[in-house]
Amino acid sequence: SQQGEEDPQALSIQEGENATMNCSYKTSINNLQWYRQNSGRGLVHLILIRSNEREKHSGRLRVTLDTSKKSSSLLITASRAADTASYFCATAQDTNAGKSTFGDGTTLTVKP
Amino acid sequence: EAQVTQNPRYLITVTGKKLTVTCSQNMNHEYMSWYRQDPGLGLRQIYYSMNVEVTDKGDVPEGYKVSRKEKRNFPLILESPSPNQTSLYFCASRGRAGNSPLHFGNGTRLTVT
Numbered sequence: 001s002q003q004g005e006e007d008p009q010a011l012s013i014q015e016g017e018n019a020t021m022n023c024s025y026k027t028s029i030n031n032l033q034w035y036r037q038n039s040g041r042g043l044v045h046l047i048l049i050r051s052n053e054r055e056k057h058s059g060r061l062r063v064t065l066d067t068s069k070k071s072s073s074l075l076i077t078a079s080r081a082a083d084t085a086s087y088f089c090a091t092a093q094d095t096n097a098g099k100s101t102f103g104d105g106t107t108l109t110v111k112p
Numbered sequence: 113e114a115q116v117t118q119n120p121r122y123l124i125t126v127t128g129k130k131l132t133v134t135c136s137q138n139m140n141h142e143y144m145s146w147y148r149q150d151p152g153l154g155l156r157q158i159y160y161s162m163n164v165e166v167t168d169k170g171d172v173p174e175g176y177k178v179s180r181k182e183k184r185n186f187p188l189i190l191e192s193p194s195p196n197q198t199s200l201y202f203c204a205s206r207g208r209a210g211n212s213p214l215h216f217g218n219g220t221r222l223t224v225t
Contacts, residue, residue: 030210030211031210031211033213033214035214040200040219040221041218041219042116042202042216042217042218042219043155043202043204043214043216044216045213045214045215048211048213050211088154088155090155090214092210092211097162097210098143098145098160098162098168099157099160099170099171100145100157100160100214101157101171102147102154102155102156102157103154104152104153104154105154
């Protein structure tokens with residue numbers, strides 16, 4: 001079964017608004033990563049947060065991690081039409097660095 | 113240019129006809145992995161390799177084989193494809209450290225009739 005689960009499954013917003021996506025996971029992790037996928041293409045790495053970090057920023061991206069709740073959120077500020085894509089969280093297990101588990105993804109549509 | 117190259121991009125085949133999807137990376141990465149992506153199921157890990165001659169099962173290894181004879185190549189082999197293996201397949205690689213980001217290929221869309 002998938003370790004990571006994102007919500008919402010789909011999100012539609014206007015350009016300029018902020019988009020927040022959430023991810024929950026089940027087991028102890030070493031780190032959590034967020035990826036972006038444009039329509040059937042390969043995934044592109046956005047940001048990584050380690051298990052001992054609580055918040056991380058990269059440009060318009062802000063990621064939080066709450067290990068007590070086993071959850072993470074990705075915030076995209078001042079969204080643009082070009083941010084339209086699917087976003088996935090991925091976890092690397094604490095006990096097995098080789099196994100990576102992806103969530104089902106959030107499909108974000110940003111309307112111009 | 114640093115990249116992960118998968119071939120072919122599209123493949124249509126018939127049940128039972130052995131096929132191989134190739135994956136090659138030019139970043140000298142130790143770790144490589146295969147995933148399949150199906151609607152509503154996200155990406156599921158098939159097999160991964162921590163280094164040359166070391167391979168391990170992911171979450172959905174049934175019906176697949178892999179080999180890692182060289183560092184740069186990690187082919188995915190379907191000995192006897194079945195229609196339930198129709199999917200979008202991705203190869204990815206990363207450095208040795210578990211907190212290295214994955215680099216993905218552009219995918220192989222496989223249809224088994």
